[in-house]
Amino acid sequence: MxxxxxxxxxxxxxxxxxxxxxxxYEEVSSKTKELVRQTAKEMGxxxxxxxxxxxxKKSHLISLLYDDYQETISYQxxxxxxxxxxxxxxxxxxxxLIIVPGNLKSxxxxxxxxxxxxxxxxxxxxxxxxxxxxxxEELKKDFIPAVIVDYPLITKKVTYIQxxxxxxxxxxxDYLVSRGHSRIAFINGHDLAAVSPLRLDGYKTALKxxxxxxxEDIVKVGNYTEKSGYDAVRQLLKEKADFSAVFAxxxxxxxxxxxxxxxxGLKVPEDxxxxxxxxxxxxxxxxxxxxxxxxxxxxxxxMGAKELHEIIENPEKxxxxxxIDVELIIxxxx
Amino acid sequence: MxxxxxxxxxxxxxxxxxxxxxxxYEEVSSKTKELVRQTAKEMGxxxxxxxxxxxxKKSHLISLLYDDYQETISYQxxxxxxxxxxxxxxxxxxxxLIIVPGNLKSxxxxxxxxxxxxxxxxxxxxxxxxxxxxxxEELKKDFIPAVIVDYPLITKKVTYIQxxxxxxxxxxxDYLVSRGHSRIAFINGHDLAAVSPLRLDGYKTALKxxxxxxxEDIVKVGNYTEKSGYDAVRQLLKEKADFSAVFAxxxxxxxxxxxxxxxxGLKVPEDxxxxxxxxxxxxxxxxxxxxxxxxxxxxxxxMGAKELHEIIENPEKxxxxxxIDVELIIxxxx
DNA sequence: CCTACTTTCCAAAGCGCTTTGAAAAGATGC
DNA sequence: GCATCTTTTCAAAGCGCTTTGGAAAGTAGG
Numbered sequence: 001m002x003x004x005x006x007x008x009x010x011x012x013x014x015x016x017x018x019x020x021x022x023x024x025y026e027e028v029s030s031k032t033k034e035l036v037r038q039t040a041k042e043m044g045x046x047x048x049x050x051x052x053x054x055x056x057k058k059s060h061l062i063s064l065l066y067d068d069y070q071e072t073i074s075y076q077x078x079x080x081x082x083x084x085x086x087x088x089x090x091x092x093x094x095x096x097l098i099i100v101p102g103n104l105k106s107x108x109x110x111x112x113x114x115x116x117x118x119x120x121x122x123x124x125x126x127x128x129x130x131x132x133x134x135x136x137e138e139l140k141k142d143f144i145p146a147v148i149v150d151y152p153l154i155t156k157k158v159t160y161i162q163x164x165x166x167x168x169x170x171x172x173x174d175y176l177v178s179r180g181h182s183r184i185a186f187i188n189g190h191d192l193a194a195v196s197p198l199r200l201d202g203y204k205t206a207l208k209x210x211x212x213x214x215x216e217d218i219v220k221v222g223n224y225t226e227k228s229g230y231d232a233v234r235q236l237l238k239e240k241a242d243f244s245a246v247f248a249x250x251x252x253x254x255x256x257x258x259x260x261x262x263x264x265g266l267k268v269p270e271d272x273x274x275x276x277x278x279x280x281x282x283x284x285x286x287x288x289x290x291x292x293x294x295x296x297x298x299x300x301x302x303m304g305a306k307e308l309h310e311i312i313e314n315p316e317k318x319x320x321x322x323x324i325d326v327e328l329i330i331x332x333x334x
Numbered sequence: 335m336x337x338x339x340x341x342x343x344x345x346x347x348x349x350x351x352x353x354x355x356x357x358x359y360e361e362v363s364s365k366t367k368e369l370v371r372q373t374a375k376e377m378g379x380x381x382x383x384x385x386x387x388x389x390x391k392k393s394h395l396i397s398l399l400y401d402d403y404q405e406t407i408s409y410q411x412x413x414x415x416x417x418x419x420x421x422x423x424x425x426x427x428x429x430x431l432i433i434v435p436g437n438l439k440s441x442x443x444x445x446x447x448x449x450x451x452x453x454x455x456x457x458x459x460x461x462x463x464x465x466x467x468x469x470x471e472e473l474k475k476d477f478i479p480a481v482i483v484d485y486p487l488i489t490k491k492v493t494y495i496q497x498x499x500x501x502x503x504x505x506x507x508d509y510l511v512s513r514g515h516s517r518i519a520f521i522n523g524h525d526l527a528a529v530s531p532l533r534l535d536g537y538k539t540a541l542k543x544x545x546x547x548x549x550e551d552i553v554k555v556g557n558y559t560e561k562s563g564y565d566a567v568r569q570l571l572k573e574k575a576d577f578s579a580v581f582a583x584x585x586x587x588x589x590x591x592x593x594x595x596x597x598x599g600l601k602v603p604e605d606x607x608x609x610x611x612x613x614x615x616x617x618x619x620x621x622x623x624x625x626x627x628x629x630x631x632x633x634x635x636x637m638g639a640k641e642l643h644e645i646i647e648n649p650e651k652x653x654x655x656x657x658i659d660v661e662l663i664i665x666x667x668x
Numbered sequence: 669c670c671t672a673c674t675t676t677c678c679a680a681a682g683c684g685c686t687t688t689g690a691a692a693a694g695a696t697g698c
Numbered sequence: 699g700c701a702t703c704t705t706t707t708c709a710a711a712g713c714g715c716t717t718t719g720g721a722a723a724g725t726a727g728g
Binding site for chain 2: 001049050051054064069072090095096098101113117118119226280285287
């Protein structure tokens with residue numbers, strides 16, 4: 001491995017000058033700069049980041065915190081695409097992405113603080129972890145810049161980003177209303193996902209805006225899996241609840257809902273219309289294909305990463321949370 | 335940030351002794367060791383990995399190379415779960431995972447060698463990149479230990495791991511034969527995926543073992559998307575090809591195949607049986623649910639990571655590729 | 669009590685880089 | 699030609715850790 005001193009010796013220059021030449025300091029004449037750069041290239045010189053980090057006290061390291069024990073593929077895909085956005089953003093900067101090590105489920109995992117401090121992590125990007133994850137508590141201590149997807153937390157160094165859930169619910173409800181529905185059942189997800197209360201709120205608000213009164217009897221709670229959506233709607237049907245449409249807080253639950261409806265001999269969307277949330281890719285492949293609210297996952301990652309970058313570079317900046325627009329995708333199910 | 339010298343001063347010990355105590359050297363009495371450990375903890379000492387890396391010339395860094403421009407969710411999910419396995423394995427070791435930076439599609443990306451050398455990367459885990467990715471060529475130069483998923487490359491430092499595709503094809507064909515089929519169409523994927531030729535081979539071999547002759551007319555090539563599976567089967571039907579079963583090299587193509595078959599007014603599995611490959615999660619949710627070959631993705635990652643670890647720790651070891659068993663999952667479509 | 673080991677501790681060098689403070693070389697004005 | 703200023707270069711210190719080679723302190727044997 002060739003190092004600075006090697007190219008200094010070769011050129012009869014001092015270490016300092018070589019370092020400065022490569023870092024484009026003004027104190028070095030352009031002739032020497034060019035010479036140094038050229039020979040550095042020829043000799044295959046690559047700077048040692050550890051040494052740089054040590055000297056500069058700057059790691060250029062962002063840590064990615066996510067949970068890989070995700071029961072549903074839609075969650076996997078969500079996380080994957082968000083991370084793609086993060087990666088894409090930081091790929092344009094000198095920052096590297098390091099994955100927070102270890103089994104997130106393990107009880108014996110290292111404190112986040114230690115992980116970050118020992119590696120000189122400058123920022124944390126958090127996506128797809130549970131609201132009851134102990135790391136969330138650590139984040140609240142505000143010891144490191146962080147951006148979280150879908151968990152409402154704002155401190156001096158930490159902020160969050162999420163899809164505009166309110167808007168999403170409004171789009172869904174408005175659309176169903178525009179198709180003549182006024183009895184719209186809602187299948188929400190459990191509270192371990194921070195978006196659940198938001199979506200319930202959005203649903204309520206949208207109803208109100210359309211002059212429809214909220215009816216607790218046609219609201220159920222699932223856990224974002226297909227089966228829970230299926231169970232919820234079966235329950236509704238069993239109770240002979242009065243509804244002509246179902247709005248599910250996830251596509252997977254929407255698929256389950258459709259299954260339950262079909263099983264009763266009813267047709268989607270003729271008898272009951274169904275709208276999902278997320279636009280996971282298979283929404284397109286279900287039968288009937290799913291009308292749903294699309295989340296722009298890549299953008300969540302990209303914009304979240306950008307925000308994180310800004311927090312790091314400009315620590316004084318007061319933080320605000322950020323919302324990414326969602327989109328109504330009309331297919332066959334409603 | 336508290337460092338070694340701080341705790342040395344506090345205890346009136348030398349830097350050396352403190353370092354040795356924490357690293358459990360024999361030269362330090364167990365009394366001092368305990369004392370040092372205790373105060374280190376109290377003072378919230380966390381070792382600086384950069385300094386360690388620099389001194390030890392060991393980074394404990396594994397780089398993850400994958401492509402996030404993956405058109406299909408099954409590929410995303412595949413990659414996600416493989417990475418989960420890798421993460422889980424290395425989570426039990428002192429190694430950290432760093433994501434190879436940047437936009438893999440960009441033409442201007444940095445040579446892999448530079449990336450690795452500048453960060454002192456000790457090993458590379460590669461998953462989900464195209465066979466024509468230029469990084470593959472760099473890997474062939476054998477400059478760093480690496481394990482690749484699904485691309486057959488073995489050198490002194492590089493090896494690969496994959497699902498047992500032959501076995502998978504055999505399981506699928508055998509099962510179809512056992513259900514009375516002898517005219518089994520095959521929809522393969524394009525050659526940008528290294529597994530395609532393997533699956534074709536497996537298909538041929540399995541046919542031969544069952545005394546069925548290979549018929550080129552009922553073999554089509556798709557690109558792993560639903561549409562390509564749909565198109566391929568439509569083509570077959572249009573050609574009035576003689577087949578009673580379809581074996582697709584991916585679940586997505588299998589779903590497309592089913593769509594085409596249904597469209598013709600034929601029933602699955604009564605008129606045409608369909609078997610897929612992968613067992614992506616939605617296989618369960620398609621209608622009819624998909625009989626398929628399950629790949630153990632987590633295991634691919636876990637075992638691949640283990641292999642990589644061994645290569646790094648024991649560079650002299652001659653390398654062999656490794657296969658992970660697959661499993662026939664019987665559902666409704668066949 | 670002295671020699672010969674062991675055990676326990678330490679000062680200093682080194683990992684590869686950046687940066688400070690100062691010196692050498694070159695350019696300018698009188 | 700000398701003093702002054704600017705440009706270009708350098709030696710050395712420092713980032714936080716590990717490790718080498720040695721010294722001091724403690725233990726045992728005669």
